[in-house]
Amino acid sequence: MTEAETHHRPGTPCWVSLMVHSLTATQEFYSALFGWTFSPGPPQLGPYAQALLGGRVVAGIGVLPPDRQLPVAWTTYLATEDAHATADRIRCCGGTVGVGPLDAGAAGRLVIASDPTGAVFGAWQSREHRGTEAAGDPGTPVRSELFTRESGTAAKFYAAVFGVESAADGPDHRALLLDDGRPVAAVHGLGAALPRERGPYWMTSFAVADADATARRVTELGGRVIRPPGDGAAGRSAEVADPEGAVFTVLAARS
The missing domain is CATH 3.10.180.10 (2,3-Dihydroxybiphenyl 1,2-Dioxygenase, domain 1)
Known part of the structure; x- marks a missing residue:
């Protein structure tokens, strides 16, 4: 680990x-x-x-x-x-x-x-609690992403509050929060595509060995699959919700 x-x-x-x-x-x-x-x-x-x-x-x-x-x-x-x-x-x-x-x-x-x-x-x-102590292996949080309507405004806010850098990242209305030039979080500007009933939100991704198997396990345990497993730049992922409705992503990163 x-x-x-x-x-x-x-x-x-x-x-x-x-x-x-x-x-x-x-x-x-x-x-x-x-x-x-x-x-x-x-x-x-x-x-x-x-x-x-x-x-x-x-x-x-x-x-x-x-x-x-x-x-x-x-x-x-x-x-x-x-x-x-x-x-x-x-x-x-x-x-x-x-x-x-x-x-x-x-x-x-x-x-x-x-x-x-x-x-x-x-x-x-x-103080004594330093935060997450492990990353990368299945079951650990590996990505934090903000989904909002306009990425520039949100990224500038976090940069001003926390002293990190912000930078536009390509033509897809995405920005990055950077610490000493290293990306630490992505900010996605979805515009009108952001669901009105959900509003802007931070998404946590947890590492898994197999996104498809984990999505099936979620439903077996009483949760639901919101977005079926699919391939992306970071790997294969699915968006799921636990039995109380908390939404998260499971991500099998590319090796």
């Missing part, structure tokens, strides 16, 4: 987290799909479990507050060295802070916000 960066640079995807209604049922789904095991997360976050693969932390799953009608979705967190300053920059750059800065004890501090286009994301200031 490939070890992820022990220190995630500001503006780079560092963590993925999912808030659901049934923690037990969701743990059973991802355990059967990816082979995850679980350990308790920071108590300040309420009922929350850290997903592990080979003993390394790869993701988090928590319980939605019963009094709030929030969508079930995977949230991408970007690293920051100062959650409070990041929250201020988010507001100054046209975004909205929904949660935080929230202290998670010795683990770190977090912010949950939406960018000016409406896409929800998180910012994580690490």
Whole structure:
């Protein structure tokens, strides 16, 4: 298993987290799909479990507050060295802070916000919890992508908030977020093709050995396939949803 960066640079995807209604049922789904095991997360976050693969932390799953009608979705967190300053920059750059800065004890501090286009994301200031500890092998998060209406506006927002670079990438309305010239996330401008009922969103891709077999396994476990497996520049992938409706991509990368 490939070890992820022990220190995630500001503006780079560092963590993925999912808030659901049934923690037990969701743990059973991802355990059967990816082979995850679980350990308790920071108590300040309420009922929350850290997903592990080979003993390394790869993701988090928590319980939605019963009094709030929030969508079930995977949230991408970007690293920051100062959650409070990041929250201020988010507001100054046209975004909205929904949660935080929230202290998670010795683990770190977090912010949950939406960018000016409406896409929800998180910012994580690490202390003891450094974020995702493994990458590349099946069951680990390998790609973070933002799907929005206009890529330029969104990319400039993240560049201004987190201090990363942004650059247009070809004629297909795509931009890249770069850290020291290295791509760390893609921003796709879909225009009118972005589903109105869904709105802008961050997508997490998890590595798998076989996208077709994993898509079939999703349906066997009570989830559904949104986009059947197909080949792309990064490899063969499928867009799927777990039993509570959280959407993610499974990607078998090209060797």
